[in-house]
Amino acid sequence: MAVSHEPVSLGLYRSVAVAASYSLSLNNDPSSSNPSQKERFYFALESSLQTTIQQHPGLLYGISDEAENGIQLYRQLSKFEKQDILEMVDSRDISLASNKPGNTTHEAVLSKVLGERHGEFFTANKPAWKMIVLEHEIPSSSRKSAESALQRLDIVFLAHHALADGMSGIPFHASLMANFPSISTSTSAPTWPMILNDLRPAPPQVEESIEFSPCDCEICSSRSTDDRPVWAGPRIPSLPIVSFQSMARIVTISPKDLLDVLRRCKQAKATLTTYLHALICASLVRRIEEDVPGIRASTPFSLRKHTKTSDDDIVDHASNVTCYVSRAQLNKLAACEAGSVTEEQHIGDLAQFFRREIVSKVNQFPHGDMIAKISQVTDFDFASFSQSRAGKERTTTYELSNLGSASTVIPPHDSGLVLDKMVFSQCSSVTGQALGFNCHGVVQESLVDAVAMELQTRLGG
Template sequence: MADNEQRYVSLRPAGTSEKRCIMRHALGYYRGLVVAGRYTAPEGFPLGAKESFYPALKHCISTHPMLSAAIKGELTEAPELIRPETINLRNHVEITQPVTIPAPADDENDTHAELEAIKPLLCHAHDQQFPDVSRIPPWKIVVIPITTTTNNTTANSAPTHGPTPPTFWLLFSYSHSHGDGPSGLSFHRTFLSALRHPSTTAAPSTATTSLSPADPTYRTQPTPALLPPIEQTTTLPVTWPFLLLPVASSYLPSALRQSSLFTSKHLFFRASVTPHRPDAWTALPTSYPDPSDPTRLATGVAVAVAAPATVRGMLKRCRRHGGVKLTGALHGVIVRALSAALPPNANASSPSSSSFVAQTSIDLRRLMPRFGAELAGERNWDGAVGLCVSAAYHVFARDEGDVEAVGGDGGEDVFWHRARETTRCLAERASTLVDQPIGLLRYLKGFRAWLEGQVGREREGSYEVSNLMAFEPDGQGEEGGEGEKRGGGWEVGRMLFSQPANVTGPAVNFNIVTRKGGDMVITLTWQKGVLGVEGDEDVWAKGVCEGLERGMRALAGVQ
C-alpha cells in the first residue's frame, strides 16, 4: 500500500482548544512551537545518523499517544484526530550541518554566541508549516550538532574542533494543537530517559512496533487512547457576565460598539476577554503578508539569559518580599524594559502608549481530576503531552524607572506592589476553572471565519509571558551525584522555549524556561514587520533583551 493510502483509526473529534490551534496552523497564522534542549552525548555516539534517534522516538510515541495522532479535515470546522497504521520516522527527524562556535572568553559569552549561532535554524523551524498532517503527525525533532573552535592555535596549526563528547541542540518542534509549552518539557524528559536507559525503554516497544531499533517504521497500537480534550476532562464553568460581554459584542454593529454609549465606564462591550486600553502599545494592526506565498511570514527572535547566580538571586529577592513569585516580578522587569525601548507615542494608531496589556499562560494540569491506577495512564494529565492551558490578563502602566534599579530595596515600593498584585492575580486564575477564557470557545461556531476576521484589526495585547518554570530530568541529583554516570553520559545542560510568529496574537512574546540549577533563557519572539518601531526590529528587540538582562541582574543584586 502506498504511504499516502495507508489505513488509519479514528481516535476522537478535536476539542475546542485543539480546533482553534488546528485552524490557526492550517491558515499559516501560527506554525512550529519549539522547546529545545542542549544535549551532551556519550563519546562515539553517531550524531549524524537519523537512526540513532529512532529508538528514543519510538519510546516517546508509545509513552505520549498524542505524538501518533494525525489530523483529518484540518480546514474544516469538525477536524478529527486519527492514528495512521504506521509512522515513518524519517519524516520526523532532521539533522542540520554542524554549527561552529568560536572559543568564548567566558561562560556568558559562550551562551550568547551559541544561541545566536543556532537562531537562524530556530527561526526556520518556527516558520515551517507541517506538511500532510492527514497522514503525518505534526511534529519533528531538529538536531543541530555543535562544534567549538579553540583559541590555542598558532600560525602554522589548524584550529581544533570539539567538544568531545558530542554536543547538540535538539529542537522539538510541534503544532500547538498537539501540545502546550509544558508538553515540550514532558517530551524532553521522556526522550532523555530513553537515551539514558535504552535497555529498559526500547525493548518493550521495539518488539511490537518495528522490526528493529533502527527501523524507521513505527507500527502504531490500538492503545493507549488519547486523553480527552480538556472540556471533556472537567467542566469549565462560565458566568453570565463573563459570557455576555464578548458574545453581545459580536452581535452589535461596530459603529454602535464604538459609540460613547457602549464604551463608557458604566457599560462596555468587547469582542474578547482581553482588557481594552485605548492608550496601550499594540504595535501595528494584525496582518498576514501574502496568503498565496506562505514563505513571506517570518519569525523574529532575540534572546536574554540569566546566569545561575542571577536566577538564585532573583528567587531569593522575591522570597524576601512576601507574596511575590518570580513570574510576577518578571512582568515588572519586562514593562520597564519595554518602556525604555518605546517612546510614549510609539504606536501610530494611538495618541499615546502609556500602558501595556499583558497575557500570561496558565497551566491547568493541577486542576484536572485524578484517576486511579487503572486509568492513570489514559486519563491523568500529569506529565502528559496535550493542550491544557488557558490565560490570564493584566494591564500595566508605563514604568519610566531605571531598568538597572529594578527591585531595589529603596524607592521601589511601587515595583514590588505591582509584582505582588500580579502574583496574586496569577495564583487566583491558576486555582479555578471558572471563567477561564478557553471555556468561551464552545460558543464559537466558525473558527476559520473568526480567525480570518481578526486579520487587519488592532491587536488586543501588547505582550505575552509564558513561563515553563524549571526543567529537571527525572532521576537527576540522586545521592552521590551519580545521575550522569547512571545515565550513560547523557545530559541536558540548558533549555530554550520559543514561539513562532503569531499573526493574531500580542505584539511580542516572552518565552521563559530554566534548567534547574542552571541558566534561565528568555526568547523574545514576534512576527517580523509588525512592530512599528523606528529603525531595525532586530536591533530594537536586542535592546529590549539587553534591558531585561540588566534588570534581572539588578533584581538579583548581581552585577
C-alpha cells in the first residue's frame, strides 16, 4: 500500500480521534452471575472489536519499517495482539493538576487522556490505530460487593490520520455497536492474538479515485500565491521534535443551548460551522495580545462524494479550504462591546462571509486544491521540505472541523450502554495551524483556555 508516513521524529501528521461517551448500567453484584456482568460486558466488547476489524480493511494496516525516498510506508498485518489495539484506562489513575472552569471531572479526565495519546508515536509493524477504553467508576451501592461500579465509559478510536479522517471514527463506533453481542451469551473472552491469513484489497486512496489533471487556470494559480499577513502564533520550532505534545479541551453545549445557537445561525443565514468560525474570530481578536493583521482559517471537507466512497468506510478522503479574514473585518468586531447587539450583527455578517467563501471554494474542487497539486508532483522530498520549515512563520491561524451528528451509532438494547455524546479531536500541528478546534495546538495554554471559556460562555454551555 503506497501510503507514506513521515519520519516519526518530525511529528507532523499523527492522529485523529473520535470518542464516544456512554452511560453504563450493569448488575455489578459479582454473585449474580459467573462470569460477572462486568466481565461478560468486556468479553462482548472484545468480540465486537474483532468483528469490526474484519469488516474494515483500513484497520488491517500498520506502519512498515520499509521506506520509499526516506518516507515510511504501510503494510497489511495478519496478526493483532490485544495489547496493541486495546488500552484500558481507569479514570482514578489519571492525575489532574487542576480542573479548568466549566469542565466536569469526567471531561477533564477525557481531555487529558486525549491530549496525551495524541502526543504518542505509532510503532512500526503494529496497527496504526487503537481503541482506548476509559472507565469511570463509583463505589458500589451493593452491600454484597466491596467493588466499584462501572458508571460511565469513554470509548476512543485513535488512528493515524493518513489512514483515517475524522468521519472514519463514526463508522468505527457504529460497527462496534452493531457487532456487540448479547452480554448474556458472552461467557468467555475471544481468542487472542487474532490471526487473519487472507490479504484484503487496500482501501482506495484519493489519487486513485479521482483523476487529477494539470491545470493553470486563474483559480489554481491564485490559490498558491496568497501571502496576505496573518497572526499564526509562534514560529515553527526546530525539527525534529520528539517531545511534541498536544493539549485537548472539551467544550460541551447542552441540547437546550444548541437549539438557541441554531436559532442564531438561522437568523444570520449561516451554518453552524460558519457561525463557529465567526465566534472563534471574535474571541481571538479580543484575546490575542499581539497585533492581528489578519486571520487565515482552514476548514476540512469530505471528498467521499467525489471518490464514490461510502460514509461507512474507514479511509482518509478529505481536503480543506482556507478563508482569509482581513484586519478591517476584525476591527469591526474589536470595536464592539462583547455581547452587544452590534457585535452579534458583525458576527452574523462574518458567518455569512465564511459561508459564501467555503461554498464557493468547495464547489470549485479540484481547482486550487492542495491534493490535486500534490498528485502532479514527482520525486518530492517531503522530509527535507518539512525540516526546511523550522524557524519560519506559520501561514494558518486555526482549523475548524465539524463532523456533524452521529445518528448511526446505536448501542444494542441489552448492552447497558446509552450514548451521551461524541468528541472529535486531532493532534496539534508542528508546522501547520497554531490552533485547532476541536483540538488545541502549539500556542500558550492560557490563550487556549481563554478562547475555550469565551466560546463556552457565548454558546451557553
